[in-house]
Amino acid sequence: MRYAPFIAVILLCTELVTAQKNSHQTLINTSADKIEQKVINWRHDFHQNPELGNRETRTSAIISDHLRSLGIEVKTGVAVTGVVGVLKGEKAGPVVALRADMDALPVTEKTDVPFASKVKATYNGQESGVMHACGHDAHVAILMGVAEILAGMKKELKGTVVFIFQPAEEGLPKGEKGGAELMVKEGVLDHPKVDVIFGLHMNAQSEVGKLSYHPGGAMAGASDLKITVKGKPSHGASPWYSVDPIVVAAQIVNNLQTIVSRNINLTENPAVVTIGSIHGGNRVNIISEQVEMLGTVRSFTDEDETLIFSRVKQIVEKTAEAAGATALVEIPYSSHYPATFNKVALTSAMLPSLQKAAGAGNVELVPAKTWAEDFSFFAQKVPGLYFFIGGLPKGKDPNTSAPHHASNFFIDDSAFKTGVKAFCNLVFDYMELNGK
Secondary structure (H helix, E strand, C coil): CCCHHHHHHHHHHHHHHHHHHHHHHHHHHHHHHHHHHHHHHHHHHHHHCCCCCCCCHHHHHHHHHHHHHCCCEEEEEECCCEEEEEEECCEEEEEEEEEEECCCECCCCCCCCCCCCCCEEEECCEEEECECCCCHHHHHHHHHHHHHHHHHCHHHCEEEEEEEEECCCCCCCCCCCCHHHHHHHCCCCECCECCEEEEEEEEEEEECCCEEECCEEEECEEEEEEEEEECECEECCCHHHCECHHHHHHHHHHHHHHHHHHHCCCCCCCCEEEEEEEECCCCCCEECCEEEEEEEEEECCHHHHHHHHHHHHHHHHHHHHHCCCEEEEECCCCCEECCEEECHHHHHHHHHHHHHHHCHHHEEECCCECCCCCHHHHHHHCCEEEEEEEEECCCCCHHHCCCCCCCCCCCCHHHHHHHHHHHHHHHHHHHHHCCC
16 A cells, blocks of 8 residues: 555646646637638638748748747848748757748639639749649648747647748749748758757648658659650651651650669559650751650658669660760759658557547548649658648549649648648647657
8 A cells, every 4th residue: 555645646747747738739729710711711812822932921921920930030031031930949959840831833814713823924934824823822721820829829739839831842943942941951940959840831732631641752852854855856747857756755765764664663662754745846848956855753661763864864865875865864953852752660659649630530641642742852851741631522422523733623721721720730749749
């Protein structure tokens, strides 16, 4: 019986900790309900006023004004147009970073929502519509809501939260620098020293209320490539005088398909080699001198990437040589993202946080995706966890939902509250588990 008082103290402490966690959970849920409409309104505004990478000046100004109004320390002009907010809790503890990307795409919107974008801009020398066709507008609105909730719970925070609003995730015109890679180089993870980072992304093919994740290699590394094939021009009526670069380009496209089908061990990791753009010639009766092709390469390991790069160059150059043409391969051409890696132990430890936000039955383990994300640059430096939020209206067939980057891309407003709760839970739970 002499241990009874000691056991009683332990039980009391356990009850107090549990009560404290439940209190946080209740406050997070209540706050998420209250701020939901504000988050939706922000998202509609950003959607109607999209900005391309490194040009998110209006978006950045709205974010920075909001963070300052909450008493959060703000840095602007980070990696060109990025915004970083630092919220120091009143208790000591780890530094947790939360990231949202801000940029839109050069896509002309074709949805019929009342807040559809009518914005036009110049991208790579061509006029285009501008649209949030991937959900970055929602990411920004969610993180602004999270910042407001956590600022109101500052006294309960056992550590520091760094809010990273990142420009230029979708890539940049050749010659510009930006995105997560530049933010890392400018020290966004160093001042203060970040211990862990969390990121989220909308998924238009997953139902509202669902969260999904994949431990380890969650998304592919990606590099763009440019191939320039040079032949010999001629009149279209006399092709025997030419070395036709269009025919050579067609052979190159076909031959590149053998890399994935014959060189990569697909039982271990998937890979992609895609040519997405071909330009050559300007008349029906002229065999042009040159063809330019643009494409993307995606893989999940450094070894596979090295192999693919080598085979692309070999196939392109030798195919051209066999036809009497020449070819130049530039890979990477203008961008290179590493694979996005979710630290396995971190993912396992934080899974209950996601389950609290969405319900255990609504959190799904999914296969790795061949999408790419420059969140990978953050996760190379500190442990990271990147997950997805369902944006598909309930009851809708995902096979009929417009994909990301499409002109009719759509996500349901009711999805955002789940993201707000997930971020807040991750912050409080990580601080509880890793208090200093």
